[in-house]
Amino acid sequence: MKTILITGINGYLGSNLAKRYSNKYNIIGLEYDCTDLFRLKEYHFEVFASKDGIPEELFEKYKIDIIIHTATFYGKNNESDSEMFYSNTYLPQLLLEKAIKNGCELFINTDTVLDRFTSGYSLTKKQFSDWLDYYSKNTSMRVVNLKLEHFFGPGTANTNFITLMIQKMLNNDSVIALTKCEQNRDFLYIDDLLRVYDLMLKSYNNFESYENFYVGTGKDSNLKEILEFIKIETSSISKLDYGVIPYRNNELMESKNDISKLKNLGWLSKISILEGLLEVIKFEKNNLKK
Numbered sequence: 001m002k003t004i005l006i007t008g009i010n011g012y013l014g015s016n017l018a019k020r021y022s023n024k025y026n027i028i029g030l031e032y033d034c035t036d037l038f039r040l041k042e043y044h045f046e047v048f049a050s051k052d053g054i055p056e057e058l059f060e061k062y063k064i065d066i067i068i069h070t071a072t073f074y075g076k077n078n079e080s081d082s083e084m085f086y087s088n089t090y091l092p093q094l095l096l097e098k099a100i101k102n103g104c105e106l107f108i109n110t111d112t113v114l115d116r117f118t119s120g121y122s123l124t125k126k127q128f129s130d131w132l133d134y135y136s137k138n139t140s141m142r143v144v145n146l147k148l149e150h151f152f153g154p155g156t157a158n159t160n161f162i163t164l165m166i167q168k169m170l171n172n173d174s175v176i177a178l179t180k181c182e183q184n185r186d187f188l189y190i191d192d193l194l195r196v197y198d199l200m201l202k203s204y205n206n207f208e209s210y211e212n213f214y215v216g217t218g219k220d221s222n223l224k225e226i227l228e229f230i231k232i233e234t235s236s237i238s239k240l241d242y243g244v245i246p247y248r249n250n251e252l253m254e255s256k257n258d259i260s261k262l263k264n265l266g267w268l269s270k271i272s273i274l275e276g277l278l279e280v281i282k283f284e285k286n287n288l289k290k
Contacts, residue, residue: 008071153190154283186216
């Protein structure tokens, strides 16, 4: 049984991956802060803290075959640029060095499609993907870089745009401040995203040393239309105040996500944006009843 190290194992994506692979692989975790592993309460994964660096005992205790890197600071909890650099660039770069030194077979990185100069988050993520590309030229370890669009699903934190909007509308917030919401973006449901990781684990022996994959449905959805759909399905009386928030610099207005490489491996999304939205609305409605 191979050992997979999942960074950000208590995050939404990381915890879903850990639970999914718990019967096929030996799962261990790396988490910035291990004080409250609330998403893993029913599991007994060993989780190491990375707040003060990558623990030496991690590679001394385990022969790690595969790393799935999902940990990230988005900057949505007022993290500073220096905090995001430490978490999104410096720590994973240290982990990458140790992975190569200790003979890791595969490093799957969770990247973003955003332009590097959209935010401190996207810049620090791109800086790490540059390091991945650089190291991959001089190691036998294969690197897979997954460039994700916006993913969503039941149980994400309210830092996730879809979840936040659904919660606000279910709570009937009087006014919800928004951009003009003209963006056409590619939204991927969590179940489909997990299947992408399945495919990477199944296929990586056939990959080149460094492989980029754009990940999404391949179909764009208009942000304003999504919000109006949520408003109808939640019977919300909230006012959607479009245009009061300016767009970010280098805002991604059209995804045009080229997922042809995934399609060539036989992957297709199975859950539409509207089906996924209804699942999240159902989940959040049930939470309100508790």
